[in-house]
Amino acid sequence: MKLLKLSMNMLAILLFSITTISCAENKKSENAHHDTEMKSNDGHNHEHNEAASKENNSMNSEKMENSDIIGQDSKKSDLIVSTYLQLKNALVADDSKEAAVAAKDLFKVLKGFDITGFSKEDQKELMDIIEDASEHAEHISDSPIDHQREHFVTLSVDLVDLIAIVGSEKTLYQDFCPMANGNKGAIWLSEIKEIKNPYFGSKMLTCGSVQKEI
Amino acid sequence: MQFIPTNLNQSDVIPQEDIINYYKAPKEVAFLLKNSCYDCHSDNTDYQWFNKIKPIFWVMENHIKEGKEDLNFNEFASYSRRRQKSKLKSIISQIEKNEMPLKSYNLMHKSAILDDTDKTILIKWIEKLKDSI
Numbered sequence: 478m479k480l481l482k483l484s485m486n487m488l489a490i491l492l493f494s495i496t497t498i499s500c501a502e503n504k505k506s507e508n509a510h511h512d513t514e515m516k517s518n519d520g521h522n523h524e525h526n527e528a529a530s531k532e533n534n535s536m537n538s539e540k541m542e543n544s545d546i547i548g549q550d551s552k553k554s555d556l557i558v559s560t561y562l563q564l565k566n567a568l569v570a571d572d573s574k575e576a577a578v579a580a581k582d583l584f585k586v587l588k589g590f591d592i593t594g595f596s597k598e599d600q601k602e603l604m605d606i607i608e609d610a611s612e613h614a615e616h617i618s619d620s621p622i623d624h625q626r627e628h629f630v631t632l633s634v635d636l637v638d639l640i641a642i643v644g645s646e647k648t649l650y651q652d653f654c655p656m657a658n659g660n661k662g663a664i665w666l667s668e669i670k671e672i673k674n675p676y677f678g679s680k681m682l683t684c685g686s687v688q689k690e691i
Numbered sequence: 692m693q694f695i696p697t698n699l700n701q702s703d704v705i706p707q708e709d710i711i712n713y714y715k716a717p718k719e720v721a722f723l724l725k726n727s728c729y730d731c732h733s734d735n736t737d738y739q740w741f742n743k744i745k746p747i748f749w750v751m752e753n754h755i756k757e758g759k760e761d762l763n764f765n766e767f768a769s770y771s772r773r774r775q776k777s778k779l780k781s782i783i784s785q786i787e788k789n790e791m792p793l794k795s796y797n798l799m800h801k802s803a804i805l806d807d808t809d810k811t812i813l814i815k816w817i818e819k820l821k822d823s824i
Contacts, residue, residue, distance in 0.1 A: 605771040612777070627784060631777050 554643040556586045561636055562668050564617065568629060568675035569682070573622040580617035580625070587611040599642050606642075610635035626676050630663040637666065640691060654685035664688065699742065700755050702734040706765055709733075713768035720816045724764065727792050727803040731758030733765045741799065754793065772824055779821040783814050 560583040567575035587610055592603045613632040617625045637651065650667045657663035657676035665675050672685045705712060711721045730736045731754050742748045762778055770778065785791035786805065797804045805813070 605773050608771065609773045609777050612774070627781075631780065635773070 553591065554640060554645050555647065557583070557590065557636070557639065558645055558647055558649070558666075560586050561632075561666065564614075564629070565665055565667065565675045566673075568622070568626060569673045569678055571622065571678035573625060576622070576625050577618045577620075580614045584611050584614040584618060587614060595642070603639065603642060606635050606639045610639070626657075629665070629675060630658045633663065633665045637664065637691075640666075645691060649691040651688045651691055652685050653688045656681070656684060666691070699738060700734060700736040700752075700759075701738075702765075705735075708766050708768035710764045710767035714820055716816065719812055723805070723809050723813050727805055727809075729764060730800070730803075731755050731793075731796070732762050733759070734763065735765075739800075747799070750795070754796070775824055776821055779817050779824075783817055783821075786810050786814055 560579055564576055564579035564583055567573075567579050587607050590603075590607055592600045592607075595603060610632055613628040613635065616628045617632070620628070640649070647668060650670055651664055652667050652672060652674075653662060653664050654674055654676055655662045657674075663676055667673070670687060672683050672687070674682055674684050677684060707713060710716065711724060716724065736751075736755055738751075741751055762782075767775065767778070782791075787810070792800075792803050792805070
């Protein structure tokens with residue numbers, strides 16, 4: 478409770494000290510975005526089944542086009558990306574409990590990821606990425622926030638590598654903070670252009686910059 | 692006849708994939724790893740007298756089970772490059788923060804405690820290894 482109060486106070490001070498109106502507007506839109514994300518999470522099992530049955534239908538259909546296959550592939554990564562973003566946003570909000578919950582979901586989604594349909598080489602790489610990423614997710618689901626953030630460093634690299642193979646329907650921004658990871662620097666993926674730092678949360682919310690768009 | 696547990700974590704063979712073998716760790720590094728880490732993070736535990744007292748034995752077995760699941764130095768080189776790098780990063784962090792070896796383990800096994808020199812030796816070698824993989 479004390480920690481929550483402290484972070485809330487710091488967050489309040491931070492917001493107060495930012496004088497531009499656009500910052501407050503951005504916060505509103507972030508909350509709205511968070512709400513939509515939570516709603517979609519309730520339906521996530523249903524969506525997953527739908528996606529699976531859609532995939533079966535297109536496999537049977539003779540009118541299958543290449544673009545359909547690419548579309549299906551990048552749809553597969555959506556669950557991974559969305560649970561990763563939930564985890565990221567929890568860390569941004571200094572919410573260790575929420576991060577643990579998101580990490581548990583991410584673990585399940587990673588373990589359930591279907592790597593068939595990729596080349597042998599890609600499958601091997603994907604297996605390695607998923608093995609590593611799920612270990613990090615597991616640790617994050619059962620650790621204090623400092624430790625969670627440590628594992629998030631490598632998890633984020635795993636995600637970038639995964640998306641390089643599988644693609645992503647959602648536009649993502651690869652952000653970088655030079656002070657994270659013991660000043661060695663660390664990346665993270667974000668669904669918004671605005672910098673919200675998961676490694677420092679309210680302590681240094683806007684520290685970092687966009688490296689590239691994915 | 693006293694019942695002796697037959698499923699102790701012991702093995703005579705040190706496989707090729709063992710981190711010390713595979714990466715040719717220097718003597719002082721090998722000693723530190725074996726003395727402070729291998730009881731829980733390998734297939735060969737030096738039980739000493741701990742397995743003679745049931746409650747201590749049970750706690751140890753739990754540590755060994757969890758330790759090996761997370762990291763088994765005997766199998767280290769069989770991990771993917773990615774996983775090896777992740778583990779090495781974690782090891783450095785855990786040593787730096789005195790989170791490993793476990794405090795409870797250090798209590799029972801005083802010689803396993805890593806002093807600053809020990810930590811420097813280990814971390815230096817592990818950093819180098821991590822960058823070279």
